[in-house]
Amino acid sequence: TQAPTASFTVIPNRRPATDEERWLAMEDPVFGKVFTDHMARATWREGDGWADRRIVPLAPIPLHPAAAVLHYAQQAFEGLKAYRWADGSIKLFRPEANAARLAASCRRMALPEVSEEDFLAAVEGLVEVDQNWVSGTDGASLYLRPTVIATEASLLVQPAAEVDLLVTASPVGAYMGAAGEGVSIWVSRGYHRANPGGTGDTKTAGNYAASMLPQKEAKEHGCSQVLFLDAREDTYVEELGGMNLVAVRADGSVLTPRLTGTILPGVTRDSILTLLRDEGRTVEERDIALSELVEGMESGEIVELFACGTAAVVTPIARLVSDDLDVSVPERSEDDGPSVAETMRVRLTDIQYGRAEDPHGWVREV
Numbered sequence: 001t002q003a004p005t006a007s008f009t010v011i012p013n014r015r016p017a018t019d020e021e022r023w024l025a026m027e028d029p030v031f032g033k034v035f036t037d038h039m040a041r042a043t044w045r046e047g048d049g050w051a052d053r054r055i056v057p058l059a060p061i062p063l064h065p066a067a068a069v070l071h072y073a074q075q076a077f078e079g080l081k082a083y084r085w086a087d088g089s090i091k092l093f094r095p096e097a098n099a100a101r102l103a104a105s106c107r108r109m110a111l112p113e114v115s116e117e118d119f120l121a122a123v124e125g126l127v128e129v130d131q132n133w134v135s136g137t138d139g140a141s142l143y144l145r146p147t148v149i150a151t152e153a154s155l156l157v158q159p160a161a162e163v164d165l166l167v168t169a170s171p172v173g174a175y176m177g178a179a180g181e182g183v184s185i186w187v188s189r190g191y192h193r194a195n196p197g198g199t200g201d202t203k204t205a206g207n208y209a210a211s212m213l214p215q216k217e218a219k220e221h222g223c224s225q226v227l228f229l230d231a232r233e234d235t236y237v238e239e240l241g242g243m244n245l246v247a248v249r250a251d252g253s254v255l256t257p258r259l260t261g262t263i264l265p266g267v268t269r270d271s272i273l274t275l276l277r278d279e280g281r282t283v284e285e286r287d288i289a290l291s292e293l294v295e296g297m298e299s300g301e302i303v304e305l306f307a308c309g310t311a312a313v314v315t316p317i318a319r320l321v322s323d324d325l326d327v328s329v330p331e332r333s334e335d336d337g338p339s340v341a342e343t344m345r346v347r348l349t350d351i352q353y354g355r356a357e358d359p360h361g362w363v364r365e366v
């Protein structure tokens, strides 16, 4: 174990959860509803830069009602996980990639960048202090949620002069639950997630706020997630409410929407594409018309669809539904062997939990 709290001063929670409270909270947590005893925090002021790096007891934060984040959503966030290995050690998965993406998101949102060093120190310091919240149970992990918010009390539409970095940690299981046969996805027709030049490739609050009404529509149609088409031509599939989309062809090759600037560059997406290429598969990143998917599913040319993300990991999709659409992925038989989605889920989680070699050096010791 390194000394991750070097730059983050720890102020311990003097009333942490008891062992029993913690075990109960971690038993079957609803995603993002249970939090650990501490949070990491740092404060930025125009002219001074980042300061006051600290790990403090988790508590509500006082905010001025005119804090810019509450009015103009000047914000950026990340999602990553800490995993407990069988040997008791705790590892992070590609946190440098999350640090780089947060820096990019901060640039787009006119927020001060968080350096990779600060990002890692905050995340690792928090995991270290709250290490007994990292469960060793199968499929469990500690979900880390860094967020950068504009705290300055100002109604001027301009970059805030006061900003906070906050990191909370949340014990989690699988985001969409056991998918089994695969989930149904609602293809949004009236709504788009992102537009060229907008913030589609930025991990920022507003993208998720805007996805909630279409997501609600999806739920009303019995679907667990919404899929968005591109705003320019209303033709090409982009991404789901909070995860990327992958299709597998009968010949074993793989298709996924290319990163056009309107799609979030998922760390899980990139990892899975890398693992697929390692297997010698052809991976095409390009524009994919919804009609191409639908026709492929009907003809048997497309044999699998799945969603991937940090929270979702890999979730098979069984069906695409919309007002004028209801098409299912061809059913698999026993002889088909394991699906690509399942193979990738196992491949990825084996690396994350230390059950397999880490050929790309993705795992980082806490």
Ligand code: COI
Residues within 6 Å of the ligand: 078, 079, 080, 241, 242, 243, 309, 310, 311, 312
């Ligand atoms: C993640 O996968 O980390 C996300 O941020 C997606 C969110 C919808 C839970």
